[in-house]
Amino acid sequence: MVANTTDTVRPRIWLGIEFAALYIGAPLAIALFMPGRHLFEALAVFSLVGLFLLWRTGGFGFRSLVRGWRRVPLLEVLALSAVTLLAGVAILYVTYPERLFTMLRSGMLPLIWVFYPLLSALPQELIFRPLFFHRYGALLPAGQGAIAINAGIFSFAHLMYWSAVVAVMTFVGGWIFARAYLRYGFPAAWLLHAVAGNVLFTVGMGAYFYTGNVVRPF
Numbered sequence: 001m002v003a004n005t006t007d008t009v010r011p012r013i014w015l016g017i018e019f020a021a022l023y024i025g026a027p028l029a030i031a032l033f034m035p036g037r038h039l040f041e042a043l044a045v046f047s048l049v050g051l052f053l054l055w056r057t058g059g060f061g062f063r064s065l066v067r068g069w070r071r072v073p074l075l076e077v078l079a080l081s082a083v084t085l086l087a088g089v090a091i092l093y094v095t096y097p098e099r100l101f102t103m104l105r106s107g108m109l110p111l112i113w114v115f116y117p118l119l120s121a122l123p124q125e126l127i128f129r130p131l132f133f134h135r136y137g138a139l140l141p142a143g144q145g146a147i148a149i150n151a152g153i154f155s156f157a158h159l160m161y162w163s164a165v166v167a168v169m170t171f172v173g174g175w176i177f178a179r180a181y182l183r184y185g186f187p188a189a190w191l192l193h194a195v196a197g198n199v200l201f202t203v204g205m206g207a208y209f210y211t212g213n214v215v216r217p218f
Helices: 002-033 036-057 074-095 109-135 144-156 164-184 186-203
Strands: none
Touching: 002 036, 002 144, 036 109, 074 164, 074 186, 109 144, 109 164, 109 186, 144 164, 164 186
């Protein structure tokens, strides 16, 4: 009886340690020590590690990453776009009114619209949705509890920005993306994330989400 219990608990213990290292230790180390200019390199490493861990876990259908486009909730995408636009405008109007829609005049917006979904939203979704729920599902509570933990972890991963605005927005976004992933599949979560991010940068919220603007509070 004792041997069986030990064999059952040991994988969960190691999964818990791995989970803590990946989703708490790594973001904390990045926020405390890593220069902001290396953000995309860190994200690339995280993505490769995530894909390797998914492959090592087994039982995950990688084809699911490209399946499910017919189940994408287009009305939810439009609603999130509108809410994100209004929220971004309201926040910047109060905090940085001079930055409202400055990206429209910069000439950089087309590049952001193309590369943000591929270089930022996609690797983030791989790490925080399929890897999170598939590999570490045994550690999570059922239902809304798992989504809440996912949203909290996603928000914590943005600690590097040292911003309460970013923390709140990424928690809400994380909840929406996690819910979409579990309900509709990976394409829906990725599309929602990509659209929300592109809207934020269009509004001018790069004032909060650009690592070059980050000032550590110490």
